[in-house]
Amino acid sequence: MRALREAMSGIRRAPVLTLLSVMAIGLSVFSIGLFALTAHNIDVALSDVEGRVEVVAYLRDDASEEQIAIARHEIESFPEVESARYVSKVEALYEASRELTEFSDVYSDLEVNPLPASLEIRLEPDHRTPDDVEAVADRVSAYQFVEEARYGREWVDRIYSLRRVAGGAAAILGISFATGAALLIGIAVRMSVLARSREIAIMQTVGATDGYIRRPFLVEGLVTGLAGGLLALGLTWGSYEAVQRTLVSLAWLPVPWTAAGLAFAGILGMLAAGRAVRRELRRLDVH
Amino acid sequence: MVQLRSVTKSFGGSSAAVQDISFHLRKGEFAFLTGDSGAGKTTVLKLIHMLHRPTSGEVRVSRYSSSRIRRRDLPGLRRRVGYIFQDFRLLENLTAEENVAFALEVTGMPRAKIGPRVQKLLSQVGLAARAQAFPRELSGGEQQRVAVARALANEPLVLLADEPTGNLDERASAGVFGLFQKINASGTSVLMATHDAELIRRHRDVRVIELEQGRLVFDSAGETE
Structure with a gap:
């Protein structure tokens, strides 16, 4: 409860910084969302062809x-x-x-x-x-x-290699976008941590454990990440609707994918926050 | 209680911040740590608080030793060693009461116990009536009293004060110093860094440890352990 209260207070104290973090996460996860949407539709098309094997x-x-x-x-x-x-x-x-x-x-x-x-x-x-x-x-x-x-050997081979290429490309691009997103979030959260560097030093002085100091930042990172994930979901849905209405009929992402995307954004926010606080704690550490 | 044995601390420069310092602050003892700016007073306090690790030698505080202490033991040590800064270091967004409660919350004390304890601490420093005030609404002397209440929250064995009256007028300084004497009378050791020669002259009964360019040059207790 304290961690949540502190996290909310941290967000209220630096709304612009929080908004920047949410946008950084949102845009990064949005690029992953767009890619997932494309990959999913390629998969749907391939499954349709594959079904005829x-x-x-x-x-x-x-x-x-x-x-x-x-x-x-x-x-x-x-x-x-x-x-x-x-x-x-x-x-x-x-x-x-x-x-x-x-x-x-x-x-x-x-x-x-x-x-x-x-x-x-x-x-x-x-x-x-x-x-x-x-x-x-x-x-x-x-x-x-x-x-x-x-059994149309050539077709089976071709479909199978297409699927493998699509899967590989999805993994590589997904990892690249996720790394970019993590770096952006890391910078945003680090700014937030630095803004509260004095507070962290005071906490250490009165005998707070690292876990006690870290928790509110982790919750803040989680909340920011989830907000960024929701923003990304909204943007991906908007793009899907736009393409659907003007260009071509598409399949929307399966529910487990969107849930995984949101969870991913939340965890990404939390990990980035954890890393930023750990660095700050090490900086202030006994030397 | 607090023991420094041949402690040297250098930060990589040509000369050490403190060099070969030894002294022993006993339980319930009050001492001034004096010297000009840059003499090494703050470094000594930070070594005792284990914010710095000695380059050589050993610092012992109760059962904690600088040569053996593990990272996870540091919070425990810092709860037993109160630290007071010249610039108070209060959290601006918290009231006086919350600033003190904060030092208890970090120990995991139940909320029900924190309230009465904070009231008692604020009464002890004469600030019960200003519990709801934010630091910006308090005078320098009052802010320092809140900092003292916070430092006392976990019943420390020793109180380290780094120029605690440096930012205060004469009346407020006398008030804060009186508070330290009261705390010391209840059994807590106090090591107060100051370069206020007048304050030291007025309290001839208090032990004086003097530093000059990082070296201990005088100890009125006549011991350099």
């Missing part, structure tokens, strides 16, 4: 219905597999003529259906990596009545 096992014409039913059951029990749909020769022809309308006449004139029956195997979201897709394709190919298993 499937292994198609083309079946020989002599495969019996019983064999297919057993195989389908077995394939669906693979941990990597979400579902396996049987597409009969008739359905394949129907779908082909529906999807490729320019060849519909050719399909209708056929005397023998040349399209094979198949099993369309969808993979679990966690198992859409190139290795898993290839492994499932290999296992499925092992069935005698499977003529061939295809």
Whole structure:
């Protein structure tokens, strides 16, 4: 309670400095927010494409219905597999003529259906990596009545590397922005600590422990950080709305991301404050 | 109580701020620490308060030794050694009462006990009626009394006063000095740094430790331990 009271009093005593700190944190976290919004939307787009990754096992014409039913059951029990749909020769022809309308006449004139029956195997979201897709394709190919298993290897590889690049870029830029934000906050909080250097020295003189001296500053850093986080959230939301209305439809950040962003801003404020006070305590320390 | 043994402190310059100083301030003793400006009086007080660490030699305050004390023990020592500055060093945004309470809060004393104790301390220094005043509303003498009440809050074994009357007029100085005598009479040792020769002359019964250019040149107790 004392720490909170002191922190609030510190904020009231130096409103301009506090406002500067909030803006420093707000703008830094806002840049992270914008990046997170972009990264999230790239992720959503990639997940959409990735969701279409499937292994198609083309079946020989002599495969019996019983064999297919057993195989389908077995394939669906693979941990990597979400579902396996049987597409009969008739359905394949129907779908082909529906999807490729320019060849519909050719399909209708056929005397023998040349399209094979198949099993369309969808993979679990966690198992859409190139290795898993290839492994499932290999296992499925092992069935005698499977003529061939295809999965668009190039696409899977490309999507997977795109995702890795996006993830890596997100991590690098996120760390860079966070470091910049921490430096800015550090400067702002250090100014606040220096403004109260005399007070800290008096506290030491009367026998205050480091923890007692540090606590109000940590709370002040937390409050300032959270305020900066809310500012960043507001700015990110404003940008999202602006883009949404004028340019392109976007997905808003998931709730855990915004909560993590706020917590991050608060913790950043607290850590920066802690570092600034520690430096000041060392400066005033016995020498 | 307070013992300095061959203490030298240098800050990296060509000459030491204090050099080879030894003296012993006993329990309940009152002493003036005198000398011209720059003689090393404040350095000696800061060495005793362990704001400075000796370059060589040892400072002992009760069970605390400068050569063995750990960082986490410093708050404990400083609660047992009251320190009074020439410029009072009160927190401007706190009332007299809150300035004194503050020294008790840092020790973790329960709030219920702090109130009555602060009232008692302010009465002891004659400021009970000005408890709600802010430092800017108090005279220099009154501010110094608040500082004394704050220094006494944790019942220190020894009170260090650095030119406590330096900023006060004659009447206020006499009042503050009288307060120190009263505190000393109750058993607290007092070491008061001053270059007020008149004050020292008026109190011939008080021990005088004199410094000159960082060296101890005179001790009326005749001992240099």
